[in-house]
């Protein structure tokens with residue numbers, strides 16, 4: 001039976017986040033350069049984005065490049081930036097066809113000018129689409145985002161625009177890059193690593209975590225369905241008890 005048929009469409013997570021890991025190992029296992037793995041990873045991005053939108057997921061956040069990834073060899077970084085520019089440019093048509101809005105989180109000013117320009121243009125063109133929002137985490141790290149939020153709040157307090165006792169969960173969330181989106185209910189990480197690598201630490205406080213040994217370029221729509229089926233079997237208690 002098609003795994004898709006086991007998914008309860010009434011109980012889909014509204015927001016799924018993915019740490020797309022394992023591109024380099026995927027390529028190296030075939031005696032190829034790491035960059036080849038990133039190129040193949042783009043195909044998986046396309047497939048998973050389409051599958052998520054078809055199911056009716058509202059938000060899909062993909063961790064594409066971390067602030068720490070800047071410290072990789074400069075050849076890999078520039079190949080990744082080139083691939084990003086090319087992919088964003090080429091995929092805008094597909095996003096329009098699928099009615100998907102593109103957004104981004106992260107320290108975007110660190111991206112090279114060409115990349116930032118492509119990204120802004122794609123976000124502008126797709127801004128009216130409303131089937132699903134695809135959020136790319138680019139030059140993103142959670143600690144960076146949280147420190148930025150703390151900085152914004154302390155500046156406001158310093159200028160007497162904010163009373164410190166009024167700082168609460170909601171206000172803090174509103175200062176994060178992810179302010180417009182609900183918290184992810186499901187976080188998927190590929191490649192068999194059991195860590196979060198500085199991704200959405202605040203937002204996944206109560207997310208269900210799903211780890212798979214599959215390397216990102218091998219991750220297919222059926223793997224997404226399996227993750228959703230697993231998610232739907234879990235009991236989410238949020239610290240309470242079931243009566």
Ligand code: IPE
Pocket residue numbers: 020021022023024025026064065066069080191
């Ligand atoms: C994930 O794959 C993509 C990025 C971090 C840009 P990796 O490049 O981390 O691949 P592995 O984990 O080294 O195999």
Ligand code: IPE
Pocket residue numbers: 019020021022063064065066069193195197
């Ligand atoms: C996390 O993968 C970042 C992205 C998927 C973009 P990394 O490969 O950078 O993380 P570590 O080094 O395994 O923790």
Ligand code: MG
Pocket residue numbers: 021022023
């Ligand atoms: Mg990795």
